[in-house]
Amino acid sequence: MKRDWLPLALLAVLILGALPLVASLPIWITLTVAGLAMGLMIFMMASGLTLVFGLMDVMNFAHGVFISVGAYAAASVLLALKGQAQAPGLAANLAAIGAAVLAAIALAAALGWFFERVVIRPVYGDHLRQILVTMGGLIVVEQLIIVFWGPDLISLPRPTALTGSFIFGDAAIERYRVLAVAAGLALFGAMWLLLNRTRIGLLVRAGVENAEMVEALGYRVRRLFVGVFVVGSALAGLGGAMWAMYQESVNVQMGMQVLVMIFIVVIIGGLGSVGGCFVGALLVGLMANYTGFLAPKLALGSNILLMVLVLLWRPRGLYPVAK
Amino acid sequence: MMRPLLSGDLPRSRALAAALALVLAALILAPFIFPGTRSLDVAAKIAVFVVLAASYDLLLGYTGVVSFAHTMFFGIGGYGVGLAAANWGPGWGSLAAGSALALLLSAAVAVAVGLLSLRVRAIFFAMITLAVAAFFQILASQLSWLTGGEDGINFSLPRLLHPRLASYYLVLAASTMLFLALLRIVNSPFGRVLLSIRENEFRAEALGTRTVVYRTVANCIGALGATAAGLLYAVWLRYTGPAATLSFDIMVDILLMVVIGGMGTMYGSVLGATIFVLAQSYLRDLMKVASGAVSGVPLLPDLLHPDRWLLWLGVLFVLCVYYFPTGIVGRLRARRA
Numbered sequence: 001m002k003r004d005w006l007p008l009a010l011l012a013v014l015i016l017g018a019l020p021l022v023a024s025l026p027i028w029i030t031l032t033v034a035g036l037a038m039g040l041m042i043f044m045m046a047s048g049l050t051l052v053f054g055l056m057d058v059m060n061f062a063h064g065v066f067i068s069v070g071a072y073a074a075a076s077v078l079l080a081l082k083g084q085a086q087a088p089g090l091a092a093n094l095a096a097i098g099a100a101v102l103a104a105i106a107l108a109a110a111l112g113w114f115f116e117r118v119v120i121r122p123v124y125g126d127h128l129r130q131i132l133v134t135m136g137g138l139i140v141v142e143q144l145i146i147v148f149w150g151p152d153l154i155s156l157p158r159p160t161a162l163t164g165s166f167i168f169g170d171a172a173i174e175r176y177r178v179l180a181v182a183a184g185l186a187l188f189g190a191m192w193l194l195l196n197r198t199r200i201g202l203l204v205r206a207g208v209e210n211a212e213m214v215e216a217l218g219y220r221v222r223r224l225f226v227g228v229f230v231v232g233s234a235l236a237g238l239g240g241a242m243w244a245m246y247q248e249s250v251n252v253q254m255g256m257q258v259l260v261m262i263f264i265v266v267i268i269g270g271l272g273s274v275g276g277c278f279v280g281a282l283l284v285g286l287m288a289n290y291t292g293f294l295a296p297k298l299a300l301g302s303n304i305l306l307m308v309l310v311l312l313w314r315p316r317g318l319y320p321v322a323k
Numbered sequence: 324m325m326r327p328l329l330s331g332d333l334p335r336s337r338a339l340a341a342a343l344a345l346v347l348a349a350l351i352l353a354p355f356i357f358p359g360t361r362s363l364d365v366a367a368k369i370a371v372f373v374v375l376a377a378s379y380d381l382l383l384g385y386t387g388v389v390s391f392a393h394t395m396f397f398g399i400g401g402y403g404v405g406l407a408a409a410n411w412g413p414g415w416g417s418l419a420a421g422s423a424l425a426l427l428l429s430a431a432v433a434v435a436v437g438l439l440s441l442r443v444r445a446i447f448f449a450m451i452t453l454a455v456a457a458f459f460q461i462l463a464s465q466l467s468w469l470t471g472g473e474d475g476i477n478f479s480l481p482r483l484l485h486p487r488l489a490s491y492y493l494v495l496a497a498s499t500m501l502f503l504a505l506l507r508i509v510n511s512p513f514g515r516v517l518l519s520i521r522e523n524e525f526r527a528e529a530l531g532t533r534t535v536v537y538r539t540v541a542n543c544i545g546a547l548g549a550t551a552a553g554l555l556y557a558v559w560l561r562y563t564g565p566a567a568t569l570s571f572d573i574m575v576d577i578l579l580m581v582v583i584g585g586m587g588t589m590y591g592s593v594l595g596a597t598i599f600v601l602a603q604s605y606l607r608d609l610m611k612v613a614s615g616a617v618s619g620v621p622l623l624p625d626l627l628h629p630d631r632w633l634l635w636l637g638v639l640f641v642l643c644v645y646y647f648p649t650g651i652v653g654r655l656r657a658r659r660a
Contacts, residue, residue: 059446122645127446131389132582132644139575139637147625147634256571260457263450271447300465304458307451311439 007279007318014283018290026170031289037177039285040184041246045239046262046269046277047191048232054208054272054321056225058120059127061134063236064259065141069111070104070237071244071254072149075156077103078245085159093161097245104241105234111141112233116226138256145252153251156244180242187235188278195274204228208272208321264303268310270317279318280310328503330510334590339655343590346597350495354488361604367491369600370498371556376580376592377505378548383578384587385509386541387521388445391574392436392452395459396429396546398569400553402463402470403428405563408478415481422554426547433546437539460569475564484558494555501551506589508544517541521587575633576603579640585650594651599636606632 015032022028049063077100078085084096119137123129158176165172195201206214207221215221243258244250265284269276284303291302298305310318326333334340346369349356353366379393400422407421432455440451463470470476484490508514519527520534528534557563576599584595607629614627626634643650649657 059450061449119641127444128383128387128389129644129648131446131449132578133641135575135578136637136641136644139579140634140641143631143634143637147622147628147631151630257457260454264454267447267450267454297465300461301458304454307454308439 004319007276010318011279011282011286014286014290018286018294021294022290026172027293029168029171030173031293032286033173033177033181035286035289036282037180037184037246037285038288039282040188041180041239041242042258042261042265042285043184043278043281044187044242045236045258046265046281047187047274048235049262050266050269050272050277051204051274052229052232053266054274055204055211055228056124057127058124058130058229059134059271060115060120060232061131061259062115062119062137062141063232063262064255064257065138065145066108066112066233066236066255067240067243067258068145068250068252068255069141070108070240071250072145072154073107073237074100074104074241074244075154075250076149078156078159079154086157088160090161093159097159097162101238101241104237106237108237108240109230109234112230112236113226115233116229120229142252142255151252153249155249158245158248162245176246180246183242187238191274200224200227261303264307268307268317270314270319270321272321273317273319276317276319330503330507332506332510332589336652336655336658338658339590339594339652342655343593346593347499354491360487363487363491365600365604367494367559368556369597370495371552371559372577372580372596372600373593374498374501374505374555375549375552376577376584376596377502377589378545378552379577380581380586380589380592381505381509381517381548382541382545383581384585384591385514385521386517386538388441388538388542389449390452390542390545391449391571392456392459393545393549393577394569394571394574395452395456396433396549397553397556397573398459398463398563398565399429399432400425400550400555401557401563401568402476402553403550404554404557405476405478406469408480409476413479413481418481418558425550425554429546429550430543433543434539437542438535441535441538441542456569456571456574460565460571463565463569471564473565475562475567477562480558480561490559494559497551497555501548502589502593505548509589513537513540518587579636582640582643583636583650585652586648588649588652588656591650591652598651602632602636 018031019025019028022031045063045067048066049060053059078096081096081099084092087093115137119133120130123133162176162179165174166178167173193201195205203214203219203224207224211221240255240258243254247254261284265280266277267280268283269278269280283306287302287306288299292299314320334343350366350370354363357363357366375393375397379390382388382390382393403421403425404418405421407417407424411417411420436452436455437448440448464473466472480490484493509517516527516532516537519530520532520537524534553568556568560567580595580599581592582595583598584593585591610627610632611629614624614629617623617627625631647654
């Protein structure tokens with residue numbers, strides 16, 4: 001299959017095109033790293049959604065709630081381990097973060113499993129009811145979050161090792177963003193290897209192309225569905241935890257706010273395409289940071305503008321999945 | 324006389340007819356039998372939300388498309404009246420001009436969004452409308468020099484509408500007419516085509532229906548209905564702002580009303596909106612009692628906290644989608660058969 005390089009070229013054009021507009025190399029470096037960090041965090045949260053859609057043809061409007069749940073779980077753990085998180089040592093800090101992220105992943109995965117079992121299974125193949133039921137699930141879980149954690153914003157101080165910036169010449173790069181970029185790239189790499197170099201990945205990709213055929217060949221696609229759904233939810237929880245530390249606060253509405261951005265990314269990338277989702281997330285993250293600097297008034301609308309432009313160019317997204 | 328008024332779409336159930344008559348009578352007599360500003364507010368809200376839910380049902384129940392931009396059109400209506408009355412003075416002329424501009428803008432946006440996304444898939448439309456509505460909400464709170472930001476706009480109305488009773492009956496009369504108009508539309512040949520698209524899009528297309536055109540027109544009509552409801556709500560509140568018209572919470576409210584009342588039945592939106600607004604206004608009081616009664620038990624008081632009423636309506640919503648896809652109206656009608 002011939003690789004389609006045009007969307008990647010678009011990414012390069014955006015990054016390089018911003019340089020003369022920003023007109024200052026250090027600021028451009030700061031903005032680019034910030035954009036990549038934001039984009040990779042969005043990718044963590046969006047990849048699960050697009051994978052679930054590609055394989056199961058299920059659009060989960062409750063995906064945002066997994067993000068909130070992950071964020072709240074991470075916040076609870078970090079606040080409980082305040083001693084380690086605020087201690088000066090790097091090891092103690094990382095241990096606290098590791099525990100928080102694990103808690104987020106575990107809780108989101110468990111919720112995802114329950115969701116697939118109870119809420120989504122009866123409505124496979126029926127988009128209208130899927131949208132309605134997952135919206136209902138969103139309402140219920142959002143209210144349950146309020147029951148357990150209360151309705152108020154919880155502020156979450158970042159662990160000591162991740163505050164402050166690295167200084168390269170005149171360019172300042174926040175430490176946390178470096179961590180986000182590293183984690184995001186590692187995740188993308190792992191996902192790419194899993195999907196392209198393992199037997200399970202082969203089955204998932206085959207399932208995206210033609211689930212019936214895979215079933216006819218004797219594999220239990222249904223079991224694969226559950227696995228992918230749980231992994232997708234866990235990724236949302238992980239992304240939620242990262243996002244909470246990035247924003248240094250969690251609130252009930254955050255899942256819904258991020259969900260809008262994720263939808264834009266998934267639409268830009270092409271529904272069901274992980275590679276498209278990656279490019280789309282980076283485009284959105286970079287665009288948000290560049291326009292935030294160049295034209296702050298325009299920044300909030302830049303995502304929508306980008307989506308409209310991409311859809312005018314490729315109506316089914318950057319990497320349309322053949323269906 | 325009733326048959327032409329209801330466009331031949333009779334309630335077809337004695338209980339449903341009784342419930343509808345009760346709602347109508349209560350709304351007409353509300354200022355006299357339920358004195359107090361709060362109950363009049365509730366009554367006006369019911370009247371407006373019946374139109375809002377009915378226009379959403381035209382999309383969700385009759386055409387089978389899920390839009391999350393309905394509050395956007397509701398908001399365009401609200402801001403149409405608000406901006407006109409605040410900037411051009413509280414005259415009938417400015418109200419009419421503001422309303423006309425709001426309706427035009429809504430129609431244009433609905434066509435644009437429809438053409439961009441309705442040709443692909445239902446799920447695509449749902450996602451894009453969600454994004455566009457979020458964008459619109461940001462716009463309303465950011466352009467504070469025009470819209471007053473988060474605070475919204477307070478404005479005054481022509482002198483004739485100053486007594487609360489006069490504006491109440493204006494809102495009620497307009498809502499009733501709008502509802503009957505929507506009922507007429509879904510029972511027209513056009514409405515039948517929408518139903519056929521909902522039931523089997525492929526077959527409708529094979530029979531020569533241009534489904535994209537019909538869906539876009541339906542989207543437009545739904546948008547205009549929501550805009551009209553927004554106009555009325557702004558007239559009643561004499562205020563418009565993001566929280567009152569544009570917030571995503573209202574979108575969720577509309578969904579709950581339509582699904583619990585009954586999708587694909589215009590009367591469902593009457594019952595759904597009535598029950599929902601009543602629950603929103605009075606269920607808290609009831610839950611306060613229940614929460615107090617179980618105060619010794621762990622967790623239960625939190626679940627029954629007066630602010631958690633939405634939790635229970637959410638559960639009811641999910642159960643409705645699974646077990647009663649035609650909602651209350653469907654139940655009532657099935658009982659007779």
